[in-house]
Amino acid sequence: MKLFWIIPNKKQYAFLKTIFPKDQFLFIGEKEVLAYSCKVVNIVLKINELVYNYINTNTIQFVFGEVTWIHGLFVHGLTKNAKEIKCEYLNHILLEFQTVDFILLVTFPLVLVVL
Numbered sequence: 642m643k644l645f646w647i648i649p650n651k652k653q654y655a656f657l658k659t660i661f662p663k664d665q666f667l668f669i670g671e672k673e674v675l676a677y678s679c680k681v682v683n684i685v686l687k688i689n690e691l692v693y694n695y696i697n698t699n700t701i702q703f704v705f706g707e708v709t710w711i712h713g714l715f716v717h718g719l720t721k722n723a724k725e726i727k728c729e730y731l732n733h734i735l736l737e738f739q740t741v742d743f744i745l746l747v748t749f750p751l752v753l754v755v756l
Contacts, residue, residue, distance in 0.1 A: 645699055647692060649712050667695045669712060685715075692716055697726050704730045 647667045648654045654668045669688060679690050692715060696704075704720060706713040720730040 645701060647712060647716065688715055689719060693719055693723060696728050701728050704728060706730065707732060
């Protein structure tokens with residue numbers, strides 16, 4: 642099994658690249674997406690094409706994520722509509738720990754898996 646990541650957050654990217662090889666990441670920061678060379682100009686379509694190519698090139702079989710973040714919605718829609726990539730989107734459970742003093746909300750970047 643091999644793990645890949647789609648990361649929109651610079652801080653998470655900086656941390657995870659100390660653990661995993663760089664070729665297992667797709668960092669989708671605004672500068673990186675805008676620098677991506679493709680036929681479309683619209684940033685939403687660029688993200689869609691960038692993610693599609695990443696999933697297809699790496700033969701990703703499963704994506705674990707949540708559909709509350711915009712990149713999660715993009716990838717969920719992509720895996721649902723682009724049947725040819727044979728990739729399934731799975732929602733993980735959102736963890737919430739509540740006390741009187743604080744609420745801790747745990748979220749993750751998208752994790753992509755090749756078995």
